[in-house]
Amino acid sequence: MKGIEQIVREHPFFQGLDEAFCDLVCTCARNVRFDSGEYLLHEGGLADTLYLIRHGRVALEIAVPGRSAVRFQTLGDDELVGISWLVPPYRWAYDARAIELTRAIVMDAGCLRNKCESDHDLGYEVIKRLMPILVGRLQATRMQILDVYGAPG
């Protein structure tokens, strides 16, 4: 069975990360598994973790009063779940639940933030990996907001 160090090193998010940094990051990481239907996080909850999916699929949803939740994104293999741990007040802005059996690396966000704070080189490496994901999601959100397939106005 693979140890957490190997699993972290093999995850695309940490690809190319310096050995020493990897060792630091691994101290904040552990393996988790969610059955289909299980929640990873709930809107309003403390954003004290981030998840790097290894295999499976996770749906992000927002509750809308009076109707069932709106699902606005699904994430799959190698993708990152949870961004709110990056910025105060560290609260989740949506629900995330597995929609199939999902295996992931869960990172203690407080631990990772502290490591990044005390070693800015590591912090920069982590931010460099997060920024393309954030920019990609921002662009996708723009396209969703434009409602390009909607009825012509």
Add this chain to the structure above:
Amino acid sequence: MCLPMQSDPMQPVPVRVLTRRREVADTWTLELEPGDAAGRPFAPGQFNMLYVFGVGEIPISLSGDSADPHRQVHTVRAVGPVSRALAALSPAATVGLRGPFGQGWPVEAAAGADVVLIAGGLGLAPLRPALYYILSRRARYGRVALLYGTRSPGDILFRRELERWRRRLDLEAWVTVDYAGSDWVGCVGVVTNLVPSASFDPADTVAFVCGPEVMMRFAVAALQKAGVDDAAIHLSMERNMKCAIGHCGHCQFGPLFVCKDGPVLSFERIRGLLSRKEI
């Protein structure tokens, strides 16, 4: 690929509506019977001008199989006076038809390469003939991927056919919606998110993209990011049309006429035009 047109391209020919099928809330597929013995051969990606008598004439892409020139299949979204009147035609009604017009998808030139088809919303209709063409000559192509994005699960076009395509082992078919309820188990997110999941060799890939223009711009960016060359990316453009034969200038797009030079144009040719507001 270019095929011969009727003798007087400005003269609509009356054709009969054979069948009419509702696809999604505002979109209908009409099967028209040209009547002439040879049918009306067309190339995937071409369009006809359809004339509803007393209402008006609009360009509508062919969405059926080019192997059957006796059936002119069109998928129409009812957005305004002419498309609404078209979508409301019942079987046995008559409609005026001119065409086929324009340059279609370079399906022949793509032989030997991997092919990625990216469709957004109604954009699946003009791409469907290209997919039929490729699937009927499957051995001549490398890997083939269809990435389809639409608004919500209720807006999925050609649903049963998509389900069949998804079951094929020689086609990668992905469907995503912009948003869904929690009962939807498929992908949610914009169609461009699917590009990294599709398997193709970017150095030897031809991409066909069809959908709203904003979606196509995002799709081009995703393909470029994946390493696909601008010359290998082909888009189907839409502009208002009148003559459809390059005479009136209604469909002008920079130095190009969409009706004659397009509607399918390589991104390399229109790179500088696509994001210009005044065009």
